[in-house]
Amino acid sequence: MDDAATEVPDAPPPDHLPGGSRRLPRIAPLPEDRWDARVRRLLANAPRDPGGRVPNIFTTLARHPDLYARFMPFGGQLLREGLLPGRIRELLILRTAHNTGAAYEWGRHLPLAEAAGVSAADVRRITRGPDAVGWTDLECHLLRAADQLHRDARISTVTWEALASYYEEAELIEITMLIGQYHMLAFFLNSVGVQLEPGFDRTGTGKGARADG
Incomplete structure (x- = not known):
């Protein structure tokens, strides 16, 4: 596989579960x-x-x-205790939320991203991917890693070597685990139907957006 960013495949229309059901969530929060x-x-x-x-x-x-x-x-x-700076962490989480259409993950992390120094312009670029104008070289490589893990379940050799020029082994491990963690959460949120609380912005979640997570 090359390093070019790939669009996330189209998903079922928002608010729908397989079979066309609109009964959300599948598992309600415990009262x-x-x-x-x-x-x-x-x-x-x-x-x-x-x-x-x-x-x-x-x-x-x-x-x-x-x-x-x-x-x-x-x-x-x-x-809260990871090796990656907050801005980098939130860029990777938001790109993963966009890739997976996880509206809950996206909406809840926008305020955290803003607090970590991610600007509104950055957020718009996240939805356009690693080749959008305005990223640093490092940020391009990081977002490309998020896309490759989403698409291929591995970071390509070219991207890995680029990241290894910036990071030590422990940080490289954390990059893969962080992206994997938020994929796992997206699987849970989207499948169970966890609904985003009022007041949180879901704009930019992506083609695969599910209103139920």
């Missing part, structure tokens, strides 16, 4: 009156929106408390 003692402890440390509401991603995943308990430290390591 607070059904939180047992363990779930209440797990969600006590979850990030909260203004007003104290726990985001839908966490209250849905909490229906599998064993998985939730193991997932959160790994996700937190990549999101």
